[in-house]
Amino acid sequence: MTSHVKNTLVTTTTSATKDTAIASAQAKVNSASAAVVSAQAAYGSASTAASDAAAKTAAASASAAATSAATSSAVANAQAAADSAATAKSTADANLAKAQSNAAATSRAKSMTSAAVVSAQSAVASASAKASDADSAVASAEAGQTVTANLMKSDDPTQASAAQQYFATKTAIVKLLPSGQVQITIPLTSGLKFLKEVSYNGVDATFTKTGDDSAKITFTADPATSYTLAMTMDITSVMPFMPIMHEKALLDVDTTIFNGLLAAKSDADAALTSAQAALSTAKINAASAAQVASNAASAATAAATVASDAAVVATSAATNLTSAQAANSTAQAALTSAQAAQSAADAVLATSKANLDSANAALTSAQAELKSAQNIVVVTPASSAASSASSATSSATNSAASAATATSNVTSSASTTTVTSAVVATPATTKKATSSTPASSTTAKTLPQTGNENQSALVALGLAILTLGIYPMMKRKHA
Numbered sequence: 001m002t003s004h005v006k007n008t009l010v011t012t013t014t015s016a017t018k019d020t021a022i023a024s025a026q027a028k029v030n031s032a033s034a035a036v037v038s039a040q041a042a043y044g045s046a047s048t049a050a051s052d053a054a055a056k057t058a059a060a061s062a063s064a065a066a067t068s069a070a071t072s073s074a075v076a077n078a079q080a081a082a083d084s085a086a087t088a089k090s091t092a093d094a095n096l097a098k099a100q101s102n103a104a105a106t107s108r109a110k111s112m113t114s115a116a117v118v119s120a121q122s123a124v125a126s127a128s129a130k131a132s133d134a135d136s137a138v139a140s141a142e143a144g145q146t147v148t149a150n151l152m153k154s155d156d157p158t159q160a161s162a163a164q165q166y167f168a169t170k171t172a173i174v175k176l177l178p179s180g181q182v183q184i185t186i187p188l189t190s191g192l193k194f195l196k197e198v199s200y201n202g203v204d205a206t207f208t209k210t211g212d213d214s215a216k217i218t219f220t221a222d223p224a225t226s227y228t229l230a231m232t233m234d235i236t237s238v239m240p241f242m243p244i245m246h247e248k249a250l251l252d253v254d255t256t257i258f259n260g261l262l263a264a265k266s267d268a269d270a271a272l273t274s275a276q277a278a279l280s281t282a283k284i285n286a287a288s289a290a291q292v293a294s295n296a297a298s299a300a301t302a303a304a305t306v307a308s309d310a311a312v313v314a315t316s317a318a319t320n321l322t323s324a325q326a327a328n329s330t331a332q333a334a335l336t337s338a339q340a341a342q343s344a345a346d347a348v349l350a351t352s353k354a355n356l357d358s359a360n361a362a363l364t365s366a367q368a369e370l371k372s373a374q375n376i377v378v379v380t381p382a383s384s385a386a387s388s389a390s391s392a393t394s395s396a397t398n399s400a401a402s403a404a405t406a407t408s409n410v411t412s413s414a415s416t417t418t419v420t421s422a423v424v425a426t427p428a429t430t431k432k433a434t435s436s437t438p439a440s441s442t443t444a445k446t447l448p449q450t451g452n453e454n455q456s457a458l459v460a461l462g463l464a465i466l467t468l469g470i471y472p473m474m475k476r477k478h479a
Helices: 016-145 162-166 261-374 384-415 421-434 437-447 451-478
Strands: 144-146 150-153 171-176 181-188 196-199 204-211 217-220 225-231 245-252
Touching: 016 144, 016 171, 150 162, 162 245, 196 217, 217 225, 261 384
Parallel strands: none
Antiparallel strands: 144 171, 150 245, 171 181, 181 217, 196 225, 204 217, 225 245
């Protein structure tokens, strides 16, 4: 027994104080043991959660990697398709704008040529009207018009010619010839038997009989206001003594009324021909412009269709790109979420581990305090033999307390298989404490029967008895 306690720090106090210290330390050990069990359970749950989170993170990582591998190509392809579609749309839009501009220009040209046709048609109508008027005027002139005509003396135009009596109507019929000259016909109402010849500028006039003593005298000349006619009169049949007379008479007749008719007709005809040619050209231009405008409109419509199709393709490509990017983002978000969950689970596990370590430390401290309390030596004012008996009793008490503590720790160990490091310290203390009990028993068996030895034997026996009595009490107290 002496060898058991010689290296142990011994505190002396009263029995009641020791019991209080032991009870307090035992309560702390029990509480620390319970805390260890709770912390170990929390640590186990946190460890399981962390393991699950790590598995989920690994799965999310694998999924994200697979998705990224799949979507990276999809994103690249979608991006290329979107870029190509955007370029095609831009080109189609540019072509559409150009086609629409061309269509607008050709439409304006068509409108202009259409207006030119209308204008040419109007010009043709006007020229046609003028040509018709000119034709009518010429036709009327060619049909002949009756105008005033008088035969005057050639040497005195104010005096009527002696032949005037034979032209009683004092008129002339004037016709316009295609050559531009005029045909003048003067009606001879009588005196045909006397008037033998009539000429103008040395050209004989034509006589056309209209009766026994009447006729129409016709000659051709340029348009003028008067004409000098040479006449031959033979009145010898009634006046034999009169010679044949050769006279000149001035025919006062205005044929200039036809001046410019043919030129006007020619101009009108030329204007009509020009207007008709312009109309024909305008119609050709209009037809060409209409065809160009139609082609431009068709091109604009086709360009609009291409642009619309390109816009649809571009929109679809952009949607596909967005979808691919979203799939990639979703996988990355899932991975990030799993990693966050794992971090949280790891944090909980670390906290649980720290709590478990703290509980184990608290248990170790409580067990040390219990051991210290159990090692307290109770001192009473008795003899040294009583003091030795008290020491023996204290050792026995320590052994009993250690055994009780070991029993308590083993019970805690049985309640949860995860508490290991805290319980290991207690059996070491128990083993060291209980090793003194067999020593006391051996001593009791080999006590010699001498004086001093008898006294020592009695002390040892008392201690053994005391130990056997106190141990069940301590066991019941700390149970």
